[in-house]
Amino acid sequence: MKQPFLPFARPSIDEQSIAAVAEVLKSGQLASGPKVAAFEAALVAYLGGDRQVRVMTSATAGLEMALEVAGIGFGDEVIVPAMSFAASANVIARLRAKPVFVDIDLYTRNIDLNRVPAAITPKTKAIMPVHFAGLPVDMDALYGLAAAHELRVVEDAAHAIGSQYKGKPIGSFGDLVVFSFHPNKNMTTLEGGAISTGDARAAELLEQYRFHGIKRNAFGEVDVMFPGAKSNLTDVAAQIGIDQLRRLDGFNARRRELAHRYFEALQGFTGVVLPARGDAGHSWHMFQVLIDFAARRMTRPEFQKRMADRGIGIGVHYPSIPSLKFYREAGYRDEDTPVAARVGRETVTLPLFPAMTDEDVLRVVDALKAVLKHAVVASTV
Ligand SMILES: Cc1ncc(COP(=O)(O)O)c(C=O)c1O
Incomplete structure (x- = not known):
């Protein structure tokens, strides 16, 4: 008997999740609302540590915002592995900053941290490693380098939700850690992403970057602090994320x-x-x-x-x-x-x-x- 085609990736959405999504669809609250808040709280609880999490429409959007929050702009250099999805470098280029490619290790497929010092110049502002295929980079060495050279770290953790380094979840520590919930990833929100940070001010800025630069005052009145993006997650997607996280x-x-x-x-x-x-x-x-x-x-x-x-x-x-x-x-x-x-x-x-x-x-x-x-x-x- 001919066996069914085996794809290289396939998401698992269960009946409980489909029923929960139907409830959200019937609720009338479809854009960012209580489910987004609940999903963010669930991610904080899952990661542990003293963290703030903000979700958005993709890791690509998240990486770009994280770089902006880290102050990366025109002419700055950002170190990134030469082996990754193009988004890892595109977000740097989109900010008119310069990706500086560093080679990887043949077996871990992660950035070769031994080669990073030679790539650092006075213009280097950040390093953006990728936890390739879910294998964490050597975090002690990474943050040691960042501290020694006063670099921000944006972790491209698109592949790494649920990965751990020395028993600690990726995203439970570190500067700005960006996850992807694309359908091929270890959990999905259809499309989606999240940033984990220990910095409350960064989290506040991320909320603004993902939604028009809007800040509300104590009376709920809207002001625009800068021209932000429109990358907020829907409550429907967040509900799927809540169910996926339970199964992660x-x-x-x-x-x-x-x-x-x-x-x-x-x-x-x-x-x-x-x-x-x-x-x-x-x-x-x-x-x-x-x-x-x-x-x-x-x-x-x-x-x-x-x-x-x-x-x-x-x-x-x-x-x-x-x-x-x-x-x-x-x-x-x-x-x-x-x-x-x-x-x-x-x-x-x-x-x-x-x-x-x-x-x-x-x-x-x-x-x-x-x-x-x-x-x-x-x-x-
Ligand atoms: C390493 C890496 N970074 C970033 C991204 C972008 O993720 P998203 O599709 O959520 O924008 C991907 C997507 O495959 C990726 O593999």
Whole structure:
């Protein structure tokens, strides 16, 4: 019997959540209201620590606001890994600041913090690491560097809701920590994002940045402090977030089990480069292996097609940022960050989402081995 197509990611929305959303839809309160406040309170309780959380329409919107709150603007330099989704650098460029790309580690896929000092100049104002695929960066080293060089830190934690560093949730400490709730992420609000900060003034500014720059006085009268954005979350989305947050630790526990199954099934297979295993704090947003497509004389789209023919969806996260047109034309060179360039060429994302079974993992690995075996044979004929 033909098995159903296995996508590389799939959100899990349960009946309880659908019923709760229906109630919100019937309530008449659809824009930001009590559910947004409740979702923010739930995130504060989940993260722990003495934190303020504000939610918004996406991590992209959140990263841009966080940079603005940190005072980043024209001509400032912000250090960012060369391997991430383009949004990580786009938000810097949109503020007319300059992204300074630093290379990554081949296995953790995280920014190589040893290379950061050489990238710091008198114009450097902030560092924006990415907890890639849910594996936290070395936070002691990161905040040590930031303190030594008086840099703000905007953590791109788009992949890292539920991740922990030394037993502490990402977002329970740190300067400005930005999560994504896009449908592919470990929890979703359809689209959405959140910022966690320990700074009450920053939280107040974020409220203004996300809603027209509006501040109300003690009488409820509106004033506009600056031209803010329009990036507030709806109560419908917030209700989904409340339900997803309730299930997040369960989702992430299953993600860890599935990652473990991948490591078992791929043990001894030399056809791919595996990611770092991390520890129990890794939330396994994605499981990615590297394949030397050039040596196999196979393109990545061909590989994706052959896997799709076997019913397996394969993602690509991501091309390196300096390889993208806008950045190439701005003068960045992929060769300057060679590890990110290699990962950008060779990375493939295997299916990983909580509803997957252990058998699904074996199906993926069998297909992977069959497709790669075929490619080696083809290239030697
Ligand atoms: C590392 C990283 N940063 C930022 C974003 C942007 O997130 P959003 O889609 O919520 O704007 C993404 C989205 O995939 C991402 O992967």
